[in-house]
Amino acid sequence: MTDQDSRLSRRHFVGATGAATLTGLAGCSGGSDGGDGGDGSDGGDGSDGGDGGDGGNTLEVLHAWTGGDGARAAEALVAAFEEEYPDIEHEFNPIGGGGNQNLDAVVANRLQNGDPPSSFANWPGPNLQRYEGVLGEVGGVWESEGFEDVMVQEAVDLHQYNGAYRGVPLGSHRLNCLFYNTSVVEEAGVDPDSLTSVSALIDALETVQSETDAIPMTHGASGTWTTTQLFASTMLGQEGYDAYMSFIDGSPDEAAVRATFESLAEILGNYINEDASSIGLTESNQNIIEGNAAFIHQGNWAAGAYRNAEDFDYDEDWGFKTYPGSEGMYMLHFDSFLYPSDNPSPDATEQFMAFVGSEAAQVAFNQYKGSIPTRTDVDMSQFGPYLQETQEDFANADQRPPNLQHGLGVPSGTMTTLNDVISSEFSGPYNVDAATEGFVDAVSN
Amino acid sequence: MTQNTDTGDDSGDALPDGGVAEDGQRSGFSPISALNERFGSDFVESSQFWLPPFLLVGLFVYGAIIWNLLISLTDFTGFGTPDYGDLDLEMYGRALADSGFIDAAINTFILLVGFTLVTLALGLGLAILIDRNIRFENTFRTIYLLPMSLSFVVTAQFWAWMFNFNNGVINIVITSLGFGRVDWIGNPDIVLWAVMFALMWQFAGYAMVVFLAGLRAIPNEHYEAAKVDGASTVRMYWRVIIPQLKGSTISASVVLMVFALKAFDFLYSLVGGYRPPNGADILATKMVREAYANLNWAYASAVAITLFLMTLGIVGPYLYYQYNRGNL
Numbered sequence: 127m128t129d130q131d132s133r134l135s136r137r138h139f140v141g142a143t144g145a146a147t148l149t150g151l152a153g154c155s156g157g158s159d160g161g162d163g164g165d166g167s168d169g170g171d172g173s174d175g176g177d178g179g180d181g182g183n184t185l186e187v188l189h190a191w192t193g194g195d196g197a198r199a200a201e202a203l204v205a206a207f208e209e210e211y212p213d214i215e216h217e218f219n220p221i222g223g224g225g226n227q228n229l230d231a232v233v234a235n236r237l238q239n240g241d242p243p244s245s246f247a248n249w250p251g252p253n254l255q256r257y258e259g260v261l262g263e264v265g266g267v268w269e270s271e272g273f274e275d276v277m278v279q280e281a282v283d284l285h286q287y288n289g290a291y292r293g294v295p296l297g298s299h300r301l302n303c304l305f306y307n308t309s310v311v312e313e314a315g316v317d318p319d320s321l322t323s324v325s326a327l328i329d330a331l332e333t334v335q336s337e338t339d340a341i342p343m344t345h346g347a348s349g350t351w352t353t354t355q356l357f358a359s360t361m362l363g364q365e366g367y368d369a370y371m372s373f374i375d376g377s378p379d380e381a382a383v384r385a386t387f388e389s390l391a392e393i394l395g396n397y398i399n400e401d402a403s404s405i406g407l408t409e410s411n412q413n414i415i416e417g418n419a420a421f422i423h424q425g426n427w428a429a430g431a432y433r434n435a436e437d438f439d440y441d442e443d444w445g446f447k448t449y450p451g452s453e454g455m456y457m458l459h460f461d462s463f464l465y466p467s468d469n470p471s472p473d474a475t476e477q478f479m480a481f482v483g484s485e486a487a488q489v490a491f492n493q494y495k496g497s498i499p500t501r502t503d504v505d506m507s508q509f510g511p512y513l514q515e516t517q518e519d520f521a522n523a524d525q526r527p528p529n530l531q532h533g534l535g536v537p538s539g540t541m542t543t544l545n546d547v548i549s550s551e552f553s554g555p556y557n558v559d560a561a562t563e564g565f566v567d568a569v570s571n
Numbered sequence: 572m573t574q575n576t577d578t579g580d581d582s583g584d585a586l587p588d589g590g591v592a593e594d595g596q597r598s599g600f601s602p603i604s605a606l607n608e609r610f611g612s613d614f615v616e617s618s619q620f621w622l623p624p625f626l627l628v629g630l631f632v633y634g635a636i637i638w639n640l641l642i643s644l645t646d647f648t649g650f651g652t653p654d655y656g657d658l659d660l661e662m663y664g665r666a667l668a669d670s671g672f673i674d675a676a677i678n679t680f681i682l683l684v685g686f687t688l689v690t691l692a693l694g695l696g697l698a699i700l701i702d703r704n705i706r707f708e709n710t711f712r713t714i715y716l717l718p719m720s721l722s723f724v725v726t727a728q729f730w731a732w733m734f735n736f737n738n739g740v741i742n743i744v745i746t747s748l749g750f751g752r753v754d755w756i757g758n759p760d761i762v763l764w765a766v767m768f769a770l771m772w773q774f775a776g777y778a779m780v781v782f783l784a785g786l787r788a789i790p791n792e793h794y795e796a797a798k799v800d801g802a803s804t805v806r807m808y809w810r811v812i813i814p815q816l817k818g819s820t821i822s823a824s825v826v827l828m829v830f831a832l833k834a835f836d837f838l839y840s841l842v843g844g845y846r847p848p849n850g851a852d853i854l855a856t857k858m859v860r861e862a863y864a865n866l867n868w869a870y871a872s873a874v875a876i877t878l879f880l881m882t883l884g885i886v887g888p889y890l891y892y893q894y895n896r897g898n899l
Binding site: 223225227230231234237238256257258259260347348349350399400401402403404405406538539542545546549550553554 | 649650651671674731734735736737738739752754755756757758759842843844845846848849852859860862863864865866867
């Protein structure tokens, strides 16, 4: 073979490689579209998310209920959905880890890339601000299903953003809860029902400390969120509804914030477990179950662990008290499903939204999750006595202030700043001045 | 042979591969030979091997870095598309004014330097001990290297338990020695050192392996010559052996420093979230928090670029050093 030939064939080869590379690159950029299609439509109907117009695609729902109660509740929800809508192809994808953090990151990436899921679990309220511009509206579902008539007014208000409904609530947890181990408080001679102010709570903690070997109040502070939500309940209980509401609405009373932090510093500085900073909620809650601690403040998801513990029954072994001072109030939390615009399966998603707000879905999910339906017309007979009482409190509450740490009170950026302040100023040593200043600055408009 | 040479004389140069170069081809201009002349022989011919990965890496690594740099110059937050029309250094100014960022940068630096130095020293010590022809050498080597094979997720959980204030094994040991308990995770002045200690435990084995390879490459004559000259063991290592480990030290430190910058996994797993304990925030966790908790894409990109520059500050001199030695 001559050199000319060899050059030519090499040149061809180079050309072919170049072309192959280009094709490969094109394949990569095109591949993400294909991948979207694969995500969205398992059945291989070939149309990817781009068309958006017809509702023939698989319903894809993202949530973060991966373990324990949450996983069982999500399974019950899926089963109920299949029963109600057997014809809708669906895919429920749990994304666990770091609370909701991994779910949020996945959702953020997919919304950013123009590849939204059909629906995803998240909190309504000011939390919706971070999804500005990427949420569609489901006002039609609210109207046709009559949700406005059966949900509490706060649910109606908090699910609207820029004048349109952006999602539907599935269930509600209560935040202003104080749980206790019955035998420990009896040993200390404390009557939890008599604790109707934060100062009474602090006295009770002192009594527990002097009368028993137990931890007065167990606290899991490996994350800052437990302290932030304790701040919210303490402020509500000590400074009252109006002070709390003006705090989250952006006109905080500096003295009220300071007084709250002073009480918190007294509680956290004297009456919590020494290993608080190295444990999380699960281990902290275990102190209640094992009788090592008297009180814990948490959302009522904590009660799920009590139900799953053996020989640990409501009223006999553990009890519930509205956080001292916040009697008659129900600090709100919502688990909701939001509706992204540019929806890959608009029709199926609207049906799913209608399902989420229905009695069947709310009963199926909440009885396992340990939360309560957001509808007030639901038959509670399938729920245990504790949740039945919670539901009564919910329906009859004088006020239902939004929570601080779970999206309903402040936008997510503010929430991050509040947690930064807790992390740097109030995770021991407790710096009341700096924390007060940080909180006031963070929420002020 | 002779025949071959004869033909060569008659009809142009014989090429090693048996082909024959023609005069016309050689004297005429061709872009391929021009490229080959400029970048060395076989530049074009070999491109089929290096060009595809070059383009892919170029696009997905360097292209992404440049894009990231561009985003850090915008004010991009939330969803939508960044506005590339208005580029400025505002995000970097914001970073310098953000005490959280400064703390994270300082922590990153402390972790980087402290972790690398201590791990190198420990790895060298272990390597020298193992190199002393001890019994069960392989067993010890495996034991020391094992932590490195575990993922950060696993080791972080181990250490979270071991650092527990009440029932962590470390506090149990030090209280049984008569000292008071230490709040390893909760005390902002200590937690970074505790994290550093855990990382050091995990990577000392790696440094040991690198140093061991370096020690084994030193000829026995050097040891013997030092002994003949009457050097003590300590003196022999200090004056003769360790100076020859420069290459091992440099390559091990680069890898360790890059690992220190990636301590994100460890901190994430330690607390199960983006926010490390107070006093242990590093740029990587700060970056992810800004991006995914707050959707401050531009600000997070600025943090990312800072982190990238720190990495470049470490890897750059190393690359230059290798280039000077003719290894690149």
